[in-house]
Amino acid sequence: MRRSAVPEAVESNAVRIPFAPPPRDPRADELLGEIPAALFDEHFYLSCELVDRYALDLAYDLAHRLELAPRLLSGAWTKAELARACGFDSKFLPALGWLLERLAADGSLERSATEPAAYRAPAPLRRGEVAELRALGFEHEPELARTLDLLDAAAEAWPAVARGGTTGEQELFGAGRIGLWTAYFHNRNAVYAISNRLTAIAAANRLPATGARVLEVGAGAGSATAALLCELDARGRLGDLARYDVTEPSPFFRRRAERELRSRFAAAPLHFAALDLDRPLAEQGFAPGYDLVVGVNVLHVARSLPRALGELAGALAPGGWLVAGECLRLFPGQPVAADLVFQIFEGFLAVETAPGLRPTHGFLEPRHWRASLTAAGFVDVEVVPDLERIRDYYPRFSAGVLVGRVAGGDSPAHDESAGRRDD
Numbered sequence: 001m002r003r004s005a006v007p008e009a010v011e012s013n014a015v016r017i018p019f020a021p022p023p024r025d026p027r028a029d030e031l032l033g034e035i036p037a038a039l040f041d042e043h044f045y046l047s048c049e050l051v052d053r054y055a056l057d058l059a060y061d062l063a064h065r066l067e068l069a070p071r072l073l074s075g076a077w078t079k080a081e082l083a084r085a086c087g088f089d090s091k092f093l094p095a096l097g098w099l100l101e102r103l104a105a106d107g108s109l110e111r112s113a114t115e116p117a118a119y120r121a122p123a124p125l126r127r128g129e130v131a132e133l134r135a136l137g138f139e140h141e142p143e144l145a146r147t148l149d150l151l152d153a154a155a156e157a158w159p160a161v162a163r164g165g166t167t168g169e170q171e172l173f174g175a176g177r178i179g180l181w182t183a184y185f186h187n188r189n190a191v192y193a194i195s196n197r198l199t200a201i202a203a204a205n206r207l208p209a210t211g212a213r214v215l216e217v218g219a220g221a222g223s224a225t226a227a228l229l230c231e232l233d234a235r236g237r238l239g240d241l242a243r244y245d246v247t248e249p250s251p252f253f254r255r256r257a258e259r260e261l262r263s264r265f266a267a268a269p270l271h272f273a274a275l276d277l278d279r280p281l282a283e284q285g286f287a288p289g290y291d292l293v294v295g296v297n298v299l300h301v302a303r304s305l306p307r308a309l310g311e312l313a314g315a316l317a318p319g320g321w322l323v324a325g326e327c328l329r330l331f332p333g334q335p336v337a338a339d340l341v342f343q344i345f346e347g348f349l350a351v352e353t354a355p356g357l358r359p360t361h362g363f364l365e366p367r368h369w370r371a372s373l374t375a376a377g378f379v380d381v382e383v384v385p386d387l388e389r390i391r392d393y394y395p396r397f398s399a400g401v402l403v404g405r406v407a408g409g410d411s412p413a414h415d416e417s418a419g420r421r422d423d
């Protein structure tokens with residue numbers, strides 16, 4: 001088993017503010033259900049904790065670069081007051097709110113109980129220890145660079161987005177930047193790929209025994225598709241696929257996915273097409289009859305979640321399953337590391353909200369997904385694994401899979417044992 005470099009680095013005091021995450025609580029393993037506990041070893045846990053700490057330290061640095069730190073030390077400010085005083089664009093407010101919440105959650109800002117909340121720093125805000133954490137991360141797991149590079153690029157873009165006239169998309173999808181994304185949405189990037197692995201296991205457990213028709217939405221450059229095809233291959237089940245429609249609206253990502261997946265999985269019945277979740281599927285040429293609809297980290301960008309879920313329910317055959325991997329917040333307003341990237345994206349913010357179902361843009365809580373899937377007519381709705389219990393033992397377990405099936409069909413059960421490799 002690989003040993004982590006992290007404890008030694010802490011002992012040698014490589015990081016001035018020690019990186020000392022709480023020990024992993026093995027009680028979370030008991031609650032993983034159909035997900036093999038072997039996926040969550042100490043090495044992976046430390047990788048996740050390191051990324052979380054890295055995003056936190058970038059947030060501290062941003063508080064200084066955006067000149068929020070001296071203001072917050074001088075008194076209590078709402079985010080709107082701070083934005084006005086600093087001359088920030090109004091579209092930057094959600095990102096600013098996230099930054100303030102992140103520092104408050106870390107205990108360095110006091111947050112009033114009033115609405116809107118006001119924030120103040122009782123003591124000078126510390127500087128981030130980004131270079132030290134990166135060195136520690138590299139020693140622990142070189143592939144972490146895939147995530148740290150994207151976080152760095154996003155943090156660099158924040159001041160320009162704050163000033164206005166540009167968006168996260170413009171800053172981070174420009175010339176020379178696309179490699180950041182293909183590196184990040186990659187199965188060698190373990191802290192991202194866990195979403196693909198969980199989804200692949202949950203999807204394979206729900207794939208019909210034979211003649212399965214699968215539709216994937218938001219496939220990007222194909223990392224989740226590859227994870228599902230690998231999982232089916234490992235179970236000797238690639239032959240159970242009758243048709244796999246891999247869809248992605250961006251021609252660039254779709255072409256990349258097609259190139260790579262066709263060469264890796266030549267025998268799989270793959271078809272590639274554009275599909276926009278914000279438009280009716282029928283008018284895009286997708287007829288109902290799928291046994292499985294899958295997608296990883298795409299549903300939260302649907303402009304209208306009820307409409308998109310309704311479309312996906314309509315695409316399924318009776319008894320068919322929706323299996324959607326998502327980054328999740330386990331507590332109301334809980335900041336997650338990926339927010340540092342996506343809070344500056346217009347597409348992340350420009351969604352229709354609805355109380356109880358989708359109270360805010362971006363990543364949602366398990367209960368909101370359960371409510372949304374149920375409202376869209378899905379039954380047997382669950383979040384895999386059971387994050388609403390796991391959060392008591394690991395509050396930063398931010399990857400999960402939403403599953404639900406449409407009524408009807410003759411095999412509502414799914415095979416939970418098939419995916420387990422640690423038995």
Ligand SMILES: C[S@@+](CC[C@H](N)C(=O)[O-])C[C@H]1O[C@@H](n2cnc3c(N)ncnc32)[C@H](O)[C@@H]1O
Pocket residue numbers: 185186196217218219220221222223224225248249250253275276277278295296297298301302303
């Ligand atoms: C976070 S990425 C998903 C990564 C991908 N699942 C993978 O396996 O690497 C989100 C994807 O959703 C796509 N997307 C954005 N808006 C969409 C929409 N309205 N309908 C369908 N896909 C959309 C994006 O182009 C992007 O590829």
